[in-house]
Amino acid sequence: MSRIIKSLGIILLTWLVLDVLDYPRRWLNLNLGRYPMRFKLLWIRLFVNREGYTYQRGLPESIAQARLIKRADALNRLAVLMRGKGFRPVPALAGGATIAGSRSGLFWKQTPGSLPIIQDAKVFAGNVFFVDASTAVGGTTAGFGNHPDKALTTWDSAVALCTANQGDAVFILAGHTENITAAGGVTLDVAGISFIGLGHGNARPTFTFQTAVGADIEVDSANEYIANMRFIGNIAALAAPIDVDAAAFTMEDCDWYVATATTDIDITILTDANADDPVIRRCRFWYDYSRAATAVTAASTEVIRLVGAERAIIEDCYFSGNFSTSIINGLTTLSGDISISRNYFYNDQTADVAGWVDLIAGCTGVICYNSGFHGFVTNIATVIDPSSCAMIENYVSNVVTEAGGIIGTRST
Numbered sequence: 001m002s003r004i005i006k007s008l009g010i011i012l013l014t015w016l017v018l019d020v021l022d023y024p025r026r027w028l029n030l031n032l033g034r035y036p037m038r039f040k041l042l043w044i045r046l047f048v049n050r051e052g053y054t055y056q057r058g059l060p061e062s063i064a065q066a067r068l069i070k071r072a073d074a075l076n077r078l079a080v081l082m083r084g085k086g087f088r089p090v091p092a093l094a095g096g097a098t099i100a101g102s103r104s105g106l107f108w109k110q111t112p113g114s115l116p117i118i119q120d121a122k123v124f125a126g127n128v129f130f131v132d133a134s135t136a137v138g139g140t141t142a143g144f145g146n147h148p149d150k151a152l153t154t155w156d157s158a159v160a161l162c163t164a165n166q167g168d169a170v171f172i173l174a175g176h177t178e179n180i181t182a183a184g185g186v187t188l189d190v191a192g193i194s195f196i197g198l199g200h201g202n203a204r205p206t207f208t209f210q211t212a213v214g215a216d217i218e219v220d221s222a223n224e225y226i227a228n229m230r231f232i233g234n235i236a237a238l239a240a241p242i243d244v245d246a247a248a249f250t251m252e253d254c255d256w257y258v259a260t261a262t263t264d265i266d267i268t269i270l271t272d273a274n275a276d277d278p279v280i281r282r283c284r285f286w287y288d289y290s291r292a293a294t295a296v297t298a299a300s301t302e303v304i305r306l307v308g309a310e311r312a313i314i315e316d317c318y319f320s321g322n323f324s325t326s327i328i329n330g331l332t333t334l335s336g337d338i339s340i341s342r343n344y345f346y347n348d349q350t351a352d353v354a355g356w357v358d359l360i361a362g363c364t365g366v367i368c369y370n371s372g373f374h375g376f377v378t379n380i381a382t383v384i385d386p387s388s389c390a391m392i393e394n395y396v397s398n399v400v401t402e403a404g405g406i407i408g409t410r411s412t
Contacts (some may be wrong), residue, residue, distance in 0.1 A: 045345075072254060092274060124194050126167035129158045131205075132175050148173060153362045155195070155207070156186045165192035165223070172229065174199025178240070181211035182216050187379045191221035191246075197228035209261070210234040219244040219264040219275075227252045234259035240270040244309075250279040257286050267302045273308035273333060280314045287321030301351075308333035312365075315339065319372075326358035330387075338365030338389060345372035345396075356396075359387035368392035373400065383407055 021084050125404060129145035130140065131152045140157035144150055152158045155170070155178060162168040170193060177284055180186060186207075188195075197205040206229070209215040219242065231254065233241065242251070251269070268285060271278050299322040306312055306328070312335060319327045327345055330338070340357060347355040355374045357367060367389050373396070374383045380396045384407050397404030 029331045045187050051124055066186045075200045078326055079312075096403075107319045124167045126163065126169070127161075129168070129170045130173060131155055131158050131170060131176060132173040133178060158195075159186070159188060159190055159193065162193050162296040164190050164221070167192065167194075169194040169196060172197045172205040174203045174205070176205040178207050179207075179208055179211075179361060180209050180215045180217065183212070183214040183216055185209075185215055186217040187220060188214060188224045189217065189220040192223040194225040195227070195229075196225075197230075199228075202230070204228055204230050204233065204255075206230040208232045209233050209238050209265075213239050214238050216243050219246055222246045224295045225250045225252075226254065229254050230257070231255070231264040232257045232259050233263055236263050238263070238265045240267045240305075241265060244269065244271040244275040244278060244294075246274060248277045249275060249282060250281070250287040252279075254283045255286065256284065264300045267305050268300075268303045270305050271312070275307075275309040278309055278312050280312075281318060282316045284318040285320065285364045286318075288346065301325050302327060302329040304328045306330040306333075306335045306338070306359075309335050311339075313339045314343065317340045317343045319343065322348040323355060324353075325350075326353065326355055328357045330359040330363055331359075332360065334360055334362045338363060338367075339355040340365070340367045340389075341369050343370045345370065345374070347373070348375045349400075354380070355383055357384045357386065359385055359389065361387055363387035364389060366390045366392065367394060369394070371379060371395040371404070373397050373404075380405055380407055 023152070037347040059207050069262065129152060130148045131145070131154065132148060135149065135151040135153065137150050138144055138153040140152060140154055142161060145158060145161060147150040151173065152161075155172065159169040162170070168190075172195065176196075176197075199205070207217075209232070215235070215238065224246070227250075231241065233256075249271075256265070256268060265287065269278075269280065276356075287300050287303075301327045302322075302323055303319055304314060304327070307330075314328060321327075325331075327347060328340060338359070345356045349355045356370070363407070366388075367384060367386050369392065371394065378398075380398055383396045384391070384394060386408070391408040395404050396407055
């Protein structure tokens with residue numbers, strides 16, 4: 001008898017909480033989110049269990065569907081009650097500084113006056129700026145860049161508005177074009193920024209180096225990331241358009257060109273001893289005009305020069321041109337734990353030089369699964385000088401009609 005009375009009491013209490021007390025709660029617009037979590041979970045547990053109970057008792061389908069709709073409404077209320085437990089939008093302060101708080105992988109954010117954005121905290125969690133030279137209302141100072149329709153007009157001006165190492169991102173809009181005409185034309189001196197080009201193919205942001213052979217992008221701070229852009233050398237003997245002087249620089253999915261058959265880039269990416277952990281991935285370097293309908297092909301020296309950079313990763317890239325020294329050059333300073341893998345090399349150079357990879361004695365790492373062509377070399381073993389790096393399945397052809405052969409001595 002006492003068990004029956006207890007059960008009836010629970011049913012009555014449930015009815016009071018859900019069907020009586022909930023109406024004045026909604027009428028008074030009371031937010032249960034301010035109450036202890038145990039209370040919120042009890043309320044939801046009672047409500048949801050009640051809505052599912054009659055369905056399990058085998059009511060007619062029409063009534064069961066109505067109960068399920070009501071149960072879905074209960075779950076929606078759960079989402080409201082759980083705000084602040086990982087679902088609340090991350091607010092922002094004026095000027096773009098975010099308020100610290102717990103975040104899930106994806107979160108919604110809007111800086112005052114800016115475009116609402118869904119961000120992935122694993123990729124970038126800080127402020128977002130937009131660059132577009134063709135914007136109708138644009139500038140290079142604070143107050144611009146928070147919205148694509150009021151974008152910053154230069155890459156370098158966006159850097160100045162970023163905050164170091166908080167996960168800021170700069171989106172450079174499709175169709176943006178910009179000339180870099182001097183040393184430090186763009187200076188990446190705020191650490192930890194992602195610079196991401198939007199668009200596909202030739203509509204991606206395009207940066208042209210011209211006027212001075214020393215025109216360059218200087219990477220002076222660590223953890224910089226560049227992706228999905230086009231770069232063009234439009235001057236003879238362009239020295240080193242990417243000058244990396246800091247650690248953990250990454251470039252992905254970028255294309256490089258020379259503007260004419262008489263323009264060339266001596267060294268595309270120059271890294272020094274402070275530039276450990278560089279990553280060059282899925283980039284294409286199109287410097288060869290000899291196979292096009294153009295009379296003259298200027299010779300570049302190399303594409304990537306490693307000057308003591310440790311743990312360099314160069315993978316899944318395409319290199320094509322007339323390179324007089326080698327495509328990847330590490331001849332001056334020892335580098336360790338290098339990884340050069342899955343690249344395609346095409347070097348029109350006619351001399352018997354290490355036209356793909358040439359490393360100083362003592363360099364370590366692995367060179368594997370690369371393939372390509374080296375014009376007129378008589379000894380394919382000279383195409384790669386691996387120093388002390390492991391060599392695994394690298395193939396070269398020196399005749400365009402031949403399949404080529406493996407580089408190095410086979411293991412027994």
